[in-house]
Amino acid sequence: MTTILVTGGAGFIGANFVRFLLANRPDCRVINADVLTYSGNLENLTSIESDPRYRFVKADICDAAAMEPLVEEADAVVHMAAESHVDRSILDSEPFIRTNVLGTQVMLDVVRKAPGKPRRFLYVSTDEVYGSLPLEDKSLLFTEETPITANSPYAASKASGDLLVGAYHHTFGMDTVTTRCSNNFGPYQFPEKVIPLFVANLIEGKKVPLYGDGLNVRDWLHVDDHCEAILTVLEKGTAGEVYNVGGNNERSNIELTHSILGLMGFGEEMIEPVKDRLGHDRRYAIDATKIARELGWHPTRSAWPGALAETVRWYQDNTEWWQRVRTGAYRDYYEQQYGRAASA
Ligand code: NAD
Numbered sequence: 001m002t003t004i005l006v007t008g009g010a011g012f013i014g015a016n017f018v019r020f021l022l023a024n025r026p027d028c029r030v031i032n033a034d035v036l037t038y039s040g041n042l043e044n045l046t047s048i049e050s051d052p053r054y055r056f057v058k059a060d061i062c063d064a065a066a067m068e069p070l071v072e073e074a075d076a077v078v079h080m081a082a083e084s085h086v087d088r089s090i091l092d093s094e095p096f097i098r099t100n101v102l103g104t105q106v107m108l109d110v111v112r113k114a115p116g117k118p119r120r121f122l123y124v125s126t127d128e129v130y131g132s133l134p135l136e137d138k139s140l141l142f143t144e145e146t147p148i149t150a151n152s153p154y155a156a157s158k159a160s161g162d163l164l165v166g167a168y169h170h171t172f173g174m175d176t177v178t179t180r181c182s183n184n185f186g187p188y189q190f191p192e193k194v195i196p197l198f199v200a201n202l203i204e205g206k207k208v209p210l211y212g213d214g215l216n217v218r219d220w221l222h223v224d225d226h227c228e229a230i231l232t233v234l235e236k237g238t239a240g241e242v243y244n245v246g247g248n249n250e251r252s253n254i255e256l257t258h259s260i261l262g263l264m265g266f267g268e269e270m271i272e273p274v275k276d277r278l279g280h281d282r283r284y285a286i287d288a289t290k291i292a293r294e295l296g297w298h299p300t301r302s303a304w305p306g307a308l309a310e311t312v313r314w315y316q317d318n319t320e321w322w323q324r325v326r327t328g329a330y331r332d333y334y335e336q337q338y339g340r341a342a343s344a
């Protein structure tokens with residue numbers, strides 16, 4: 001049995017990754033260490049919570065003493081716990097620096113100092129560390145050589161973690177690998193991110209708030225493709241390397257909005273143009289040829305518009321899931337499942 005410690009496994013990508021790992025690697029045990037911030041939701045994991053190969057531990061990545069025994073038990077660490085929403089980082093960057101910078105440094109030191117065999121450390125980074133591309137020249141893409149030019153406090157905090165990972169490989173010879181992925185979509189995404197937010201609003205008869213001129217472009221990848229890429233890099237990636245992950249699926253926000261409206265049977269009148277996000281990055285687009293060429297990974301679940309339609313349908317079929325998030329009721333689940341003593 002191989003034991004993988006996943007940090008942030010109760011979030012959107014984390015929960016999809018934990019399920020993906022258990023389903024695809026029968027010889028794997030998973031420890032999910034998550035402190036359950038507002039975006040951590042154990043209801044994302046009910047389908048596997050009684051699997052004997054799975055264990056949840058409520059713990060903060062900034063707490064070295066809590067992380068040490070978990071790392072010692074593990075053969076490898078997939079580090080994805082983070083503050084993840086750009087708009088929140090604009091309102092208050094402090095939790096982003098704490099979790100994404102300090103938390104990553106704590107995880108690196110705990111893994112580096114853990115007794116016994118060296119452990120692989122995979123850092124789930126983001127394409128947002130590359131800054132922004134112009135709309136005008138579609139031939140420009142982010143490669144692994146594109147300089148780090150983070151623009152939002154979120155991106156700057158993720159980039160700081162990313163640079164620390166590179167520094168720990170260079171300085172201490174740690175076995176690190178990094179993935180930099182584009183925007184994900186799929187089930188269990190917290191309904192503050194654009195796709196679940198827009199679908200949930202429309203179901204509730206509310207308009208969808210489109211920032212600025214709606215021409216900003218994102219490169220959309222299904223979360224299952226991202227999970228497969230993370231596992232591929234964990235198992236086959238070269239120590240010290242960075243791998244871009246993307247779906248070659250660029251869509252402007254207005255195009256995305258029209259697709260969602262069309263799929264749900266609404267018209268233009270449901271779009272509410274709102275003030276633009278401060279410092280709003282214009283375009284993200286990933287060149288993912290390195291991971292394809294060197295590790296044989298290709299997206300298989302992201303084809304548009306089918307994959308978007310499937311995701312929209314998931315939120316239509318699982319209204320209870322996001323309604324419980326919106327009302328805050330999902331937070332009761334921890335108490336019910338683990339009891340008051342466990343959360344103390
Ligand atoms: P999310 O906000 O849905 O989940 C984050 C999880 O981390 C939550 O379960 C939260 O409780 C946990 N967490 C936060 N602070 C913690 C702490 N101090 N200790 C322990 N756990 C903590 O985010 P997501 O969208 O699933 O993103 C996961 C990772 O993937 C992040 O590192 C993010 O930067 C990266 N990423 C996301 C995307 C995307 O499109 N969502 C794209 C590329 C990379």
Ligand code: TYD
Pocket residue numbers: 086087183192193194195197209210211216217218253277
């Ligand atoms: P988001 O899902 O927050 O992801 P990110 O900022 O990490 O790319 O936003 C995706 C795009 O959608 C981004 O260009 C901002 C835009 N957007 C809106 O137009 N309205 C909204 O209410 C939100 C949350 C995002």
